[in-house]
Amino acid sequence: MSVPTHSPADVAVGRSPPRVDGAAKVSGRALYVDDLPCEDAWHGATVRSSVPHGRLRGVHLDRAFDWSDVTVVTAADIRGCNVVSLIEGDQPALVPVGGTIRHVAEPVALVAASTRARAFAAAAAVRLEVDELPAALDLDAALRADALVHGDDNVMKTLRIAKGDEVERALAGCDLVIEGVYETGAQEQMYIEPQGMLAHWDEHGACHVTGSMQCPYYVHSAMKVLFGLDDAHAIVTQAVTGGGFGGKEEYPSMLALHAALLARAAGRPVKIVYDREEDVAATTKRHPSRVRHRLGLMRDGTFVAADVDLVLDGGAYVTLTPVVLSRAVLHAAGPYRLPHVRVVGRALATNTPPHGAFRGFGAPQAIFATERQVDRAARALGVDPWELRRKNALRAGDTTSTGQVLEHSVGSLAVLDALRRVAPSPRPDHEGSSSPAWPPPRDELPDVRLGSPVRRGRGIAFCMHGAGFTGSGEQRLAGRASVATRPDGGFEVRSSSTDIGQGAFTTFAQIAADALGVDGARVSVLEPTTDRVPDSGPTVASRTCMVVGKVVEDAATALRAHLLAWGRAHGLSGADLGEIARAHVRDVGEAERTVTYAPPPGIAWDDESYTGSAYPVYGWAACLVDVAVDDDTHEVTIERCVHAVDVGHAIHPVMVQGQIEGGTLQALGWALLEAVKYGGGRVLNPRMTDCIIPTSADAPKMETLLVESPYPFGPHGAKGVGEIPMDGPAAAAANALADALGIEPACVPMLPETIAAARAAREGAT
Amino acid sequence: MTLRVRLNGRDLLLDVDPQRRLLDVLRDELRLTGSKEGCGEGECGACTVLLDGEPVCSCLVPAGQVDGSEIMTVEGLGDGELLSAVQDALVRFGGTQCGICTPGIAVCATAALRREPDASAERLRELLAGNLCRCTGYQLVIDALCAAARPAAGPSGEGAP
Ligand code: FES
Ligand code: FES
Numbered sequence: 001m002s003v004p005t006h007s008p009a010d011v012a013v014g015r016s017p018p019r020v021d022g023a024a025k026v027s028g029r030a031l032y033v034d035d036l037p038c039e040d041a042w043h044g045a046t047v048r049s050s051v052p053h054g055r056l057r058g059v060h061l062d063r064a065f066d067w068s069d070v071t072v073v074t075a076a077d078i079r080g081c082n083v084v085s086l087i088e089g090d091q092p093a094l095v096p097v098g099g100t101i102r103h104v105a106e107p108v109a110l111v112a113a114s115t116r117a118r119a120f121a122a123a124a125a126v127r128l129e130v131d132e133l134p135a136a137l138d139l140d141a142a143l144r145a146d147a148l149v150h151g152d153d154n155v156m157k158t159l160r161i162a163k164g165d166e167v168e169r170a171l172a173g174c175d176l177v178i179e180g181v182y183e184t185g186a187q188e189q190m191y192i193e194p195q196g197m198l199a200h201w202d203e204h205g206a207c208h209v210t211g212s213m214q215c216p217y218y219v220h221s222a223m224k225v226l227f228g229l230d231d232a233h234a235i236v237t238q239a240v241t242g243g244g245f246g247g248k249e250e251y252p253s254m255l256a257l258h259a260a261l262l263a264r265a266a267g268r269p270v271k272i273v274y275d276r277e278e279d280v281a282a283t284t285k286r287h288p289s290r291v292r293h294r295l296g297l298m299r300d301g302t303f304v305a306a307d308v309d310l311v312l313d314g315g316a317y318v319t320l321t322p323v324v325l326s327r328a329v330l331h332a333a334g335p336y337r338l339p340h341v342r343v344v345g346r347a348l349a350t351n352t353p354p355h356g357a358f359r360g361f362g363a364p365q366a367i368f369a370t371e372r373q374v375d376r377a378a379r380a381l382g383v384d385p386w387e388l389r390r391k392n393a394l395r396a397g398d399t400t401s402t403g404q405v406l407e408h409s410v411g412s413l414a415v416l417d418a419l420r421r422v423a424p425s426p427r428p429d430h431e432g433s434s435s436p437a438w439p440p441p442r443d444e445l446p447d448v449r450l451g452s453p454v455r456r457g458r459g460i461a462f463c464m465h466g467a468g469f470t471g472s473g474e475q476r477l478a479g480r481a482s483v484a485t486r487p488d489g490g491f492e493v494r495s496s497s498t499d500i501g502q503g504a505f506t507t508f509a510q511i512a513a514d515a516l517g518v519d520g521a522r523v524s525v526l527e528p529t530t531d532r533v534p535d536s537g538p539t540v541a542s543r544t545c546m547v548v549g550k551v552v553e554d555a556a557t558a559l560r561a562h563l564l565a566w567g568r569a570h571g572l573s574g575a576d577l578g579e580i581a582r583a584h585v586r587d588v589g590e591a592e593r594t595v596t597y598a599p600p601p602g603i604a605w606d607d608e609s610y611t612g613s614a615y616p617v618y619g620w621a622a623c624l625v626d627v628a629v630d631d632d633t634h635e636v637t638i639e640r641c642v643h644a645v646d647v648g649h650a651i652h653p654v655m656v657q658g659q660i661e662g663g664t665l666q667a668l669g670w671a672l673l674e675a676v677k678y679g680g681g682r683v684l685n686p687r688m689t690d691c692i693i694p695t696s697a698d699a700p701k702m703e704t705l706l707v708e709s710p711y712p713f714g715p716h717g718a719k720g721v722g723e724i725p726m727d728g729p730a731a732a733a734a735n736a737l738a739d740a741l742g743i744e745p746a747c748v749p750m751l752p753e754t755i756a757a758a759r760a761a762r763e764g765a766t
Numbered sequence: 767m768t769l770r771v772r773l774n775g776r777d778l779l780l781d782v783d784p785q786r787r788l789l790d791v792l793r794d795e796l797r798l799t800g801s802k803e804g805c806g807e808g809e810c811g812a813c814t815v816l817l818d819g820e821p822v823c824s825c826l827v828p829a830g831q832v833d834g835s836e837i838m839t840v841e842g843l844g845d846g847e848l849l850s851a852v853q854d855a856l857v858r859f860g861g862t863q864c865g866i867c868t869p870g871i872a873v874c875a876t877a878a879l880r881r882e883p884d885a886s887a888e889r890l891r892e893l894l895a896g897n898l899c900r901c902t903g904y905q906l907v908i909d910a911l912c913a914a915a916r917p918a919a920g921p922s923g924e925g926a927p
Binding site for chain 2: 016018019021022023024025026027028029030031032034035037189190191192193194240241242243244245275276500501502503654655657658660661662663664665666687688689693695696697698699701702704
């Protein structure tokens with residue numbers, strides 16, 4: 001038996017102390033929402049539509065069921081504004097009678113009872129009367145306007161980027177134009193803790209909701225709108241949260257509203273915890289995409305122009321789709337020097353449950369297409385794909401597709417070079433040869449050394465990922481955080497940034513301790529509760545460490561200066577900061593410093609023309625995947641996976657490594673394994689049994705290379721890292737399959753049957 | 767039905783419906799909420815407990831089946847506030863992030879390393895394949911377990927290529 005011990009030096013920035021919530025989590029003491037003691041809470045359940053599109057005629061309660069101990073809520077019980085407030089107020093919390101049902105998992109009524117089983121039985125005894133309407137269930141149907149789900153053409157949003165000359169003319173001048181269409185499917189976040197929320201109303205008319213979430217202030221504003229509450233009467237607290245990955249960015253608002261509606265009607269606390277099936281069936285997933293891409297280049301490999309037409313399936317309501325589309329469009333040109341660019345992105349509405357945030361937020365879909373295209377270009381030219389990428393990589397001083405000049409922290413060549421250092425050959429079986437030749441001789445026969453015949457291949461991918469909110473987003477958000485004294489001489493960080501596993505609390509404690517000049521063990525991080533922490537902005541977009549961490553650092557620095565000055569004035573010169581803090585609390589009360597984020601200078605963005613500084617800074621990554629494909633079953637084994645990522649500076653290297661590896665595996669799962677299947681607008685495989693994610697036996701050994709090109713405006717040089725690992729690996733895996741089998745994978749996921757079909761098509765063609 | 771069990775080293779008599787899932791008895795009756803429900807159908811392993819030393823998914827075990835058995839949950843792995851070697855390693859080597867999978871992993875790994883103290887990293891990947899983790903990508907989990915198994919060797923059980 002032993003306990004984690006650490007010396008003060010181990011807590012400092014750049015070291016990897018045990019995470020602050022680690023002991024509670026490994027011992028089972030950490031309380032997630034379903035673990036919170038609440039003896040008198042009832043359980044809520046949701047009655048959902050069963051048709052993808054229709055008009056709700058009525059909600060009927062089965063007369064044979066005993067309703068005496070059940071609370072029922074419908075839209076008629078909503079006194080305020082029946083919306084789940086987000087970008088657009090188009091999504092109701094419950095569809096009203098006479099209203100339109102837009103997808104199969106749409107909430108229509110709520111029930112609560114003393115046990116879960118009773119609540120589910122009651123939900124099953126509610127009958128919906130619906131006039132079914134024709135539905136638009138996928139991108140093609142939405143484009144044809146088989147049914148109108150949004151506006152008069154199903155287009156939720158269109159965004160355009162134009163750089164340089166007219167793109168057709170630029171392409172006409174190229175030696176070579178690579179053209180392809182790429183499709184990616186929905187992906188389920190599959191956090192292991194399903195969504196859950198607990199709500200109760202107090203005697204002052206304030207509603208308290210506690211649950212699994214990324215963004216307490218999103219929930220807070222949704223509560224205020226629907227219930228007509230002021231700031232103080234909607235109190236939102238994050239419970240320990242079992243993973244989010246974007247999936248708990250906005251859907252928790254829905255659960256909070258539902259639990260609060262039931263709690264008000266029942267006059268007691270109500271808890272809603274989804275089971276896995278409901279979570280997969282109803283909550284948001286990664287947007288399916290289709291990207292048509294043309295890349296024009298010269299015979300010497302110089303990229304000239306890119307023309308990208310990208311569509312995303314937004315699902316039935318707008319939710320976060322315009323922002324996802326924005327990120328997709330802004331990443332569509334990839335990390336390359338391209339004088340001429342045209343990107344047109346459209347988000348379409350369909351009668352499927354809304355698609356939403358998932359790590360990467362539109363960028364992985366765009367990057368899959370770009371990185372497949374670059375690989376095909378390399379093969380067409382007969383050059384090493386690594387060389388081609390390096391030749392065209394953006395460098396400091398270069399201009400992105402929006403005209404942004406890259407000034408700081410441009411680790412593009414550094415990540416490519418780091419990758420090459422550990423994997424010097426373009427082919428896995430040529431490793432070690434001193435002068436790797438390209439193209440290498442392709443084995444005509446599969447490798448049978450291990451019994452079943454396999455073919456091996458290597459693929460790489462290269463990308464950049466904008467850290468923080470897009471354009472002027474951070475300015476608008478004006479995220480705030482505070483650092484305060486505790487009565488015991490310790491310090492407390494107050495922020496609404498949540499720790500969803502990524503380690504925000506530990507990182508904040510490290511950053512604050514460093515700026516205060518005290519031992520990390522003396523800094524605690526307050527549980528995010530909207531009545532006690534300022535709005536730091538949402539926990540999304542790889543912004544928490546880089547943006548909020550910076551604010552925490554500045555607040556801690558300001559607090560230290562204040563305390564030292566106060567100490568000098570009160571005979572405590574030279575005293576320990578904790579001692580001064582204690583004296584301050586005792587004599588004049590708590591000292592607190594709150595700082596608002598100030599974006600770095602020179603950030604100018606024009607939303608109209610889509611030009612300017614799209615992001616304050618970019619992360620850079622290069623990924624390598626080696627595959628072995630069974631020649632008969634087409635089962636894919638990942639034999640090697642290397643990811644070099646420029647993180648600016650790693651505040652906590654172990655947690656940064658964990659972020660990269662977790663994201664990498666999610667991307668490989670998306671690439672090779674994870675298929676959400678739809679039929680009639682419904683998820684056909686809403687369970688872990690058939691909606692599978694990688695296990696430890698599926699996962700490759702990860703080789704993670706941290707590259708540090710410090711970002712001058714991040715805490716200690718840190719920049720965003722949460723999302724970038726999701727961007728490249730799918731394309732790297734596809735490129736490895738191309739190398740191994742001579743196919744050109746054009747869709748995600750690449751399941752054995754997809755690979756077999758691509759091979760058959762290729763053999764048929766030759 | 768009254769069940770006689772030894773739970774985390776304590777003898778207990780439990781009056782429960784034999785059809786109830788062991789997971790619900792632990793969580794709702796005994797307030798041992800360290801075992802988590804991620805799927806309710808034996809896929810995720812978040813509910814793993816040891817039943818007579820064997821890791822089982824407590825969401826699949828009817829309470830009636832555990833009469834006369836010895837049960838160990840995550841709450842019983844350490845010694846009061848002290849963490850077990852496996853738990854300690856998971857914290858120190860980054861083997862827990864959101865933590866929802868961690869109790870199940872700690873329980874399963876404890877049994878695995880008890881039975882196969884020399885398990886290689888590759889073998890540990892097989893033994894842990896019933897415990898899904900969506901956060902870590904598993905590398906740091908495996909590193910931590912290798913470190914717990916071989917404290918002197920450090921965390922890099924899978925070695926550098
Ligand atoms: S909850 Fe038991 S295996 Fe998932
Ligand atoms: S740490 Fe989050 S699922 Fe494993």
